[in-house]
Amino acid sequence: MSSSANEQNCYFCRVSGGLADPFVFENRSFVGIFDTNPVNPGHALVIPRRHVVSIFDLNEQEQGDYFDALYGIRQVIETTRFADLYPGMMAREDLRDRPMDHIRRVMSLPFLDAGPDAYTIGNNDGREAGRSIDHLHVIVLPRYNGDVENPRGGIRNVIPDRANYQRR
Numbered sequence: 001m002s003s004s005a006n007e008q009n010c011y012f013c014r015v016s017g018g019l020a021d022p023f024v025f026e027n028r029s030f031v032g033i034f035d036t037n038p039v040n041p042g043h044a045l046v047i048p049r050r051h052v053v054s055i056f057d058l059n060e061q062e063q064g065d066y067f068d069a070l071y072g073i074r075q076v077i078e079t080t081r082f083a084d085l086y087p088g089m090m091a092r093e094d095l096r097d098r099p100m101d102h103i104r105r106v107m108s109l110p111f112l113d114a115g116p117d118a119y120t121i122g123n124n125d126g127r128e129a130g131r132s133i134d135h136l137h138v139i140v141l142p143r144y145n146g147d148v149e150n151p152r153g154g155i156r157n158v159i160p161d162r163a164n165y166q167r168r
Ligand SMILES: [Zn+2]
Pocket: 007, 010, 011, 012, 013, 014, 050, 051, 052, 134, 135
């Protein structure tokens, strides 16, 4: 398979090629990184090495390795001290010109190193679903007691007006 112009300009191809964020996990089909704009402590991404746009484009080997990657990144998340990770991230030369607001905000959270209570796992599979980079990246987002006022419905809240299914 030849490398298209699309792939040459693809940020997650740069990542999977070892040219951007350091891997914190890898297997034969996927790499895992910590997101540099975390919305919660330990926010991680699982990215196929191959330029795959949609989760439905994974081949059989990748489908099998996907769950290995989820288990692997969970273990990394649960054994990383975020009070050390994020200052190190802020000191990265390649991020010097990037805003650090998200990192500063998660570092100020009272549950920074409390360990996840739950997870939100998923990907935005298509532009209409919010995907901004057309190379599959599965979000593994640790969740913490009290990180939002009312977590009920979770991922349903991507459509806020119809998220609430609680009977009144
Ligand atoms: Zn790519």
